[in-house]
Structure formats: C-alpha cells, structure tokens
Amino acid sequence: MVKVYVPCDSTALSLGANKTADAIIAEAKKRGLEIELIRNGSRGLFWLEPMVEVTTSQGRVAYAPVLPKDVPSLFDADFLTGGAHPLNLGLTEELAWLKKQQRLTFARVGITDPISLEDYLAHDGYQGLQNALKLSGAEIVKTVTDSGLRGRGGAAFPTGIKWNTVLGCEATQKYIVCNADEGDSGTYSDRMIMEDDPYVLIEGMTIAGIAVGATQGYIYLRSEYPHALKALNTAIARAEQAGYLGDNICGSGKAFHLEVRRAAGAYVCGEETSLLESLEGKRGLVRFKPPLPAIEGLFGKPTVVNNVISLASVPIILDKGAQYYADYGMGRSRGTLPIQLAGNLKQTGLVELAFGATLRTLLYDFGGGSATGRPIRAVQVGGPLGAFLPESQFDTPLDYEEFTKIWAVLGHGGIVAFDDTVDMAKMARYAFEFCAIESCGKCTPCRIGSTRGVEVIDKIVANKGSPEHSKTIQLARDLSDTMLNGSLCALGGMTPYPVLSALNHFGEDFGIMK
Amino acid sequence: MTIALTPQEHAKIEAHIQAHKNKAGALLPLLHAIQDDISYVPEAAYLPISKALALSVAEVHGVVTFYHHFRTHPAGKHILQVCRAESCQAMGSEKLEAHIKATLGIDYHQTTADGAITLEPVYCLGNCACSPAVMMDDEVYGRMNAEKVAALVKEARCA
Ligand SMILES: Cc1cc2nc3c(=O)[nH]c(=O)nc-3n(C[C@H](O)[C@H](O)[C@H](O)COP(=O)(O)O)c2cc1C
Ligand code: SF4
Ligand code: FES
Numbered sequence: 001m002v003k004v005y006v007p008c009d010s011t012a013l014s015l016g017a018n019k020t021a022d023a024i025i026a027e028a029k030k031r032g033l034e035i036e037l038i039r040n041g042s043r044g045l046f047w048l049e050p051m052v053e054v055t056t057s058q059g060r061v062a063y064a065p066v067l068p069k070d071v072p073s074l075f076d077a078d079f080l081t082g083g084a085h086p087l088n089l090g091l092t093e094e095l096a097w098l099k100k101q102q103r104l105t106f107a108r109v110g111i112t113d114p115i116s117l118e119d120y121l122a123h124d125g126y127q128g129l130q131n132a133l134k135l136s137g138a139e140i141v142k143t144v145t146d147s148g149l150r151g152r153g154g155a156a157f158p159t160g161i162k163w164n165t166v167l168g169c170e171a172t173q174k175y176i177v178c179n180a181d182e183g184d185s186g187t188y189s190d191r192m193i194m195e196d197d198p199y200v201l202i203e204g205m206t207i208a209g210i211a212v213g214a215t216q217g218y219i220y221l222r223s224e225y226p227h228a229l230k231a232l233n234t235a236i237a238r239a240e241q242a243g244y245l246g247d248n249i250c251g252s253g254k255a256f257h258l259e260v261r262r263a264a265g266a267y268v269c270g271e272e273t274s275l276l277e278s279l280e281g282k283r284g285l286v287r288f289k290p291p292l293p294a295i296e297g298l299f300g301k302p303t304v305v306n307n308v309i310s311l312a313s314v315p316i317i318l319d320k321g322a323q324y325y326a327d328y329g330m331g332r333s334r335g336t337l338p339i340q341l342a343g344n345l346k347q348t349g350l351v352e353l354a355f356g357a358t359l360r361t362l363l364y365d366f367g368g369g370s371a372t373g374r375p376i377r378a379v380q381v382g383g384p385l386g387a388f389l390p391e392s393q394f395d396t397p398l399d400y401e402e403f404t405k406i407w408a409v410l411g412h413g414g415i416v417a418f419d420d421t422v423d424m425a426k427m428a429r430y431a432f433e434f435c436a437i438e439s440c441g442k443c444t445p446c447r448i449g450s451t452r453g454v455e456v457i458d459k460i461v462a463n464k465g466s467p468e469h470s471k472t473i474q475l476a477r478d479l480s481d482t483m484l485n486g487s488l489c490a491l492g493g494m495t496p497y498p499v500l501s502a503l504n505h506f507g508e509d510f511g512i513m514k
Numbered sequence: 515m516t517i518a519l520t521p522q523e524h525a526k527i528e529a530h531i532q533a534h535k536n537k538a539g540a541l542l543p544l545l546h547a548i549q550d551d552i553s554y555v556p557e558a559a560y561l562p563i564s565k566a567l568a569l570s571v572a573e574v575h576g577v578v579t580f581y582h583h584f585r586t587h588p589a590g591k592h593i594l595q596v597c598r599a600e601s602c603q604a605m606g607s608e609k610l611e612a613h614i615k616a617t618l619g620i621d622y623h624q625t626t627a628d629g630a631i632t633l634e635p636v637y638c639l640g641n642c643a644c645s646p647a648v649m650m651d652d653e654v655y656g657r658m659n660a661e662k663v664a665a666l667v668k669e670a671r672c673a
Contacts, residue, residue, distance in 0.1 A: 014641050014656035046643035182640060185599035191640040223546075223583050224595075224639050226652040261539070262546050265583035267637060281541030281567070283580040299538065342642035343604035349643055371605070380600055384637075416601045416642070430603070434637070 001036045002080045005053040009042035010227045017050040023068035041196025043110030044350030056082040062089040105313045109196045120199040128318030132207045140211035146322035148334025153307030154411045165294035166212040169302035174214035177305045180221040181270035184383025186342040186414030190308035194228035198235035204311035209256040217258045267438040272305040286489045330356035333399045343416035360394040374419040382411025385494035387501035424506035429457040431498040445483045446492025464511030516557045535566045554585040590625040590632040592670040595649040601642035
C-alpha cells in the first residue's frame with residue numbers, strides 16, 4: 001500500500017497539517033484508493049509546511065506546502081506515484097536544504113513515525129543503549145567525555161565531566177533530570193526532538209542513568225508544549241512495555257524509571273537550580289552554588305541536569321563512537337549544533353550542522369534572507385539573554401569561543417533575524433522588561449535593576465538631543481555593569497548582553513550621533 | 515476576596531489531592547491537575563492542599579503566585595495566548611497584540627464579557643519558525659494576522 005506522510009509536529013499543525021491529512025484521507029476514500037497515512041515528524045523545513053511525502057520506488061517524494069484545496073489536484077496528478085505537480089519538490093533526500101546538513105542528533109526526525117517504537121528500532125534506535133549495556137559506567141562517561149559534547153542548554157559545560165562528578169558520588173539515590181523548559185525565543189529544537197523523535201531522548205536519559213547509577217529520571221517540560229507532553233508520555237509507556245524502561249532494562253538487571261513533570265510558565269525555571277526547586281514543589285528561586293547539583297541536586301541527591309539536545313545526542317555517540325562525533329566541528333566546539341532559524345527569515349526551520357558555519361551562511365544560504373524582503377539589520381543569537389549582532393559580525397563562525405570573542409553567545413542555537421524596521425531601543429527596553437517579569441527576585445541587581453532599566457531606556461528615548469542624554473546613556477551602562485557583576489544567575493547577569501549590544505552597535509536608535 | 519466553591523468543585527479538589535499527595539514534589543503536579551480540571555487554583559484550595567502536603571498556607575500561596583501559568587481566578591471557556599517574545603516581535607506581533615486587545619475589548623488576564631475568551635500573554639510557544647504565533651487552548655497557530663485570529667475567535671465562540 002502507498003505510504004503518505006503528513007507531519008504531526010506542532011509547527012506543521014500550526015499551519016493546518018491536520019486539515020491536510022483529513023483532506024487526503026477523504027479524497028482517497030472518495031476515489032476508492034487505499035493509502036496508509038503516517039503522521040511523521042517534521043523534516044524541519046518549516047517554511048514549506050505542511051509538507052506531504054509519498055513513498056515511491058525511487059524514495060520519498062515531497063509535495064509542499066499542501067493545503068486542503070490542493071489535495072484533489074494532487075490526486076489528479078497521480079501524486080501517489082510521485083506524479084508531476086506544481087507542488088512537487090522531487091525526492092526529499094535530494095532537497096538542497098537537507099542535503100547540506102549534517103544530521104546526527106536529528107538523524108531520524110521527519111523520517112519516522114515519532115511514537116512508533118518499531119520505526120525507531122528500524123532506524124538504528126537503541127543501538128547506543130545496547131552498546132552502553134556492555135560497558136562500565138566509567139567507560140560510558142569516558143565515551144561521552146571523549147566525544148567533546150558540551151551542554152546545549154546554553155552554558156556549554158562538558159557533559160562527560162558533569163556525569164563523572166555524579167558517577168563519583170556515593171548516594172542511595174541519584175537522578176537524571178532533563179531540562180526541557182526551552183524558554184528562549186527563537187528556539188524549538190528541544191520541542192522537535194520530544195514531538196518528532198521522543199525515544200532518542202528516552203534512550204539518552206537511560207544511558208545517562210546507567211552510566212552514573214541513577215534509577216530515576218524526570219523530564220521538566222514547559223507547560224506551553226502539550227503535544228510534546230503527549231508524545232513523551234506515549235513513548236515512555238511503550239518503552240516501559242517493551243522493557244526499555246523499568247526495573248530490568250533489556251534484561252540487564254539495571255533499572256531506570258522516567259516521568260514527565262510539567263513546568264508552569266516561569267522562564268527562570270530553565271536555570272538548573274531553580275528547576276530543581278520547582279521539581280521539588282517549591283517556588284523557582286535560584287540556589288546559591290556550591291553545592292553543585294551534581295553533588296547535591298534534586299532532593300539533595302547527586303543529579304545530572306542536562307538539556308534535551310545534550311541527552312538526545314548521547315545515543316549516536318554510544319552507537320557510532322566518540323571519535324565519530326568529535327570529527328565534526330571546530331576548535332573546542334565538537335560535533336553538531338541543531339540551529340533554529342526564526343524571526344524575519346524567508347526559509348525558517350531546523351538546520352543541524354557541524355560547528356563552524358558562519359552566521360551569514362545560515363541567514364542567506366539556508367534562511368534565504370528576510371521574509372519581508374528588506375535588509376536584515378540585526379540578529380539575536382542565543383535567546384533573550386543573547387547579544388544582538390549587526391551585519392559587520394555576520395561572518396562569525398558558530399563556535400562557542402568565537403562568539404565569546406565578540407561578546408556574544410550561541411546559547412541554545414536560536415537565531416532570530418530582524419529587518420531594518422526594527423527599533424533597537426525598543427528591543428533593549430524589552431530585554432529589561434522581560435528580566436523584570438521573569439526575575440525570581442532573589443538578588444537586588446536583577447529584581448530592582450531590571451525595572452530601573454526599563455525606566456532608563458524610556459528616559460534615553462525621551463532625552464534624545466537634550467544635554468541630559470549622554471548622562472542617561474551612562475546610567476544605562478552603569479546599571480548594566482551592576483547587573484553583569486552582581487547577579488546570582490545569568491537572567492540578571494546576561495540581560496546586559498542584549499541591552500549593551502543594542503546600544504553599542506545600533507546607537508543611532510538611542511539618539512547617539514555617530 | 516475568596517471565591518466560594520461548589521460542593522462539586524470541593525470534591526474534585528479533594529480527589530486530586532488524594533491522587534497526588536504521595537508523589538515526590540507533589541505540589542506542582544497537583545496544582546496542574548486542579549487547574550486543568552476547573553480552570554484555576556482557588557484560594558479555598560490552599561488549606562486542604564497545605565494540610566495534605568504538610569506545608570503552610572503561605573507556602574502554597576507563594577508557589578501558586580510565583581508561576582505565571584497558574585490562575586487565581588476562573589478562566590473563560592477558551593484561553594487565547596498571544597506570543598510576545600522576540601521572534602514574534604520580528605514579525606509584527608506588537609501590532610497583532612494591540613489589535614486583539616482592541617477587538618476583544620480586554621487586556622491580558624481578562625475575560626470577554628460573554629465568558630468565551632480569556633486573553634493571556636506568553637513568552638514563546640516554540641513556533642518561532644512561523645511567527646507571529648498564538649495558542650488557542652492546546653493548539654498552536656502560526657503566521658497569524660488580524661483576520662486569522664478573528665476567525666479563530668469566531669470558531670471558539672461557536673464551539
Ligand atoms: C535564566 C536561565 C534560563 C535557562 N533556561 C534553560 C532552558 O530552558 N533549557 C536548558 O536546557 N537550559 C537552560 N538554562 C541553562 C541551565 O541552567 C543549565 O546550564 C543546563 O540545563 C545544563 O544542561 P546542559 O549542560 O546539557 O546544557 C538556563 C539558564 C538560565 C540562567
Ligand atoms: S539574577 Fe535574577 S533570576 Fe537570577 S537569582 Fe538573581 S533575582 Fe533570581
Ligand atoms: S517567539 Fe513567538 S513562538 Fe517563539
């Protein structure tokens with residue numbers, strides 16, 4: 001029977017994929033044609049969703065974007081055998097946008113039915129776990145360390161070193177906590193993994209548990225992701241049933257249990273210690289460090305806290321080996337980064353590449369320039385705490401250290417483009433406003449400074465051209481300095497990144513004469 | 515002002531407490547269960563929750579009010595969340611926000627007079643590839659504009 005694929009990823013749904021799927025089923029029925037309709041994940045070419053694929057003898061053929069109104073003509077054009085049609089894009093695998101990528105963590109995303117365990121197994125799923133079960137905890141940790149994998153949640157701390165600390169702790173109970181709070185604007189790679197290939201995260205967490213001796217895992221999932229919640233819970237139940245989770249994983253005698261916990265809309269709870277407080281049922285106040293969560297984490301026990309992408313990258317490392325992964329990348333940034341193109345771009349979506357590609361390549365080769373057709377003026381990389389980069393910095397390669405050099409961050413790999421209608425003073429104001437809304441309130445520079453910051457930006461704008469103007473600018477700089485140096489966590493400590501980068505690179509928007 | 519609960523609501527809350535009280539870190543899952551069921555977390559629930567989880571009423575109150583997700587007042591039949599974060603701003607969400615508020619005649623955290631729609635701000639829905647984005651109940655909608663939102667609202671009102 002012909003297989004027809006219509007994505008169930010929530011961005012595809014946000015563009016009407018369910019209606020497209022319904023229309024295809026109805027039209028096939030009307031014509032008396034038998035098809036098997038599969039809801040796959042998204043290939044990540046979000047500008048082309050809903051993308052429908054059909055299996056042919058040559059491979060999968062893509063048609064996109066397909067709306068219900070296009071469906072009768074697709075059948076007329078015999079799309080079930082890959083027939084010619086204005087929406088026919090040819091073989092999916094041959095699409096330049098996909099061919100230029102290096103998909104390691106996202107190897108299966110868009111190809112498989114996300115919640116089908118059979119599909120997962122048929123596409124190299126659980127190979128990493130099988131290998132891990134033959135190794136000691138220390139050997140697994142060494143493999144992860146040797147791969148060079150650094151945390152993809154923002155701080156880029158080496159994952160293997162974190163695991164080693166937890167491995168070295170004596171405790172009656174240890175935990176693996178997956179940080180799935182993905183609060184950064186411009187990011188959706190965690191969501192895609194959880195909706196479009198949930199087993200890879202489950203497998204990564206299971207390997208982490210076996211490596212460090214943790215028997216319980218939690219996924220702290222942002223409340224804004226109901227589809228991810230459903231996919232994860234279904235996948236967890238099926239993995240349990242098949243013996244990939246539970247008291248005796250694959251007959252090894254080792255135990256690992258997994259539960260999803262919903263967050264409640266506080267950005268600061270993405271910070272790992274605030275997250276742990278929240279999991280314990282408290283307000284998400286950031287904890288002082290030390291102690292590190294690796295030593296005293298959830299309920300005071302040694303805890304690995306890792307981002308979704310960090311954990312989802314572990315299975316391929318255990319499957320193909322540390323060197324295979326480390327061979328990708330540049331400098332101290334090893335492996336690949338799932339980059340998320342967002343904001344004002346023509347071709348938005350997920351691009352997984354080895355570290356080292358330039359921002360320009362992403363914005364223009366992949367992104368196709370701005371959606372509005374106007375010049376791209378500013379780009380924010382790394383979420384609301386990331387710097388704004390002007391055109392003169394677009395040749396910076398995506399690499400943790402290269403970004404540090406220009407006082408910017410890669411963060412979770414989100415890229416948000418703005419065209420030349422953007423008002424950067426407004427963006428700086430918003431950065432302070434966001435910090436004020438989301439501050440946990442534990443320290444003064446962040447709690448009070450953010451509100452003062454909003455007022456100072458308003459004053460700068462109001463004082464344009466007056467003798468007070470330069471003094472007000474200095475006030476904003478001093479305030480930023482206080483927040484940079486006096487905040488307990490990066491929410492207060494990094495809000496100055498968007499603020500000062502806007503001020504430094506786009507001074508004209510603040511009334512600074514060149 | 516404390517909103518009085520119906521006996522049915524009391525019973526529902528009690529059932530959720532019983533179902534969750536023995537979990538590790540039970541408070542958030544419990545608050546979610548209550549809000550999912552009756553659309554908010556009533557102040558009248560703080561006392562029974564605090565007793566079951568061995569917390570003070572002040573602690574329960576502190577947690578409910580810390581998190582943006584939890585409501586302390588009943589919501590309308592449908593929740594419309596509008597994304598205010600950067601990617602959506604880059605695609606004109608500010609104008610859309612203003613338009614939605616004006617046409618619904620309410621501000622954030624308010625409910626339309628007919629009780630159909632509660633409006634809430636949200637900071638990223640993970641749909642930044644198709645900004646601006648909104649969420650109606652549990653469904654996300656991308657590349658929104660005034661007409662599309664009006665259609666969503668109309669559909670919700672009829673549903
Ligand atoms: C305000 C704030 C928000 C954060 N949000 C997230 C988040 O949503 N997801 C995430 O993985 N890490 C987030 N982090 C980083 C975490 O504190 C932590 O570094 C990370 O979960 C560690 O995992 P990794 O080493 O795998 O990156 C945030 C940090 C701060 C200060
Ligand atoms: S910087 Fe802000 S969010 Fe971080 S601990 Fe201080 S008050 Fe809390
Ligand atoms: S910024 Fe609006 S969906 Fe992400």
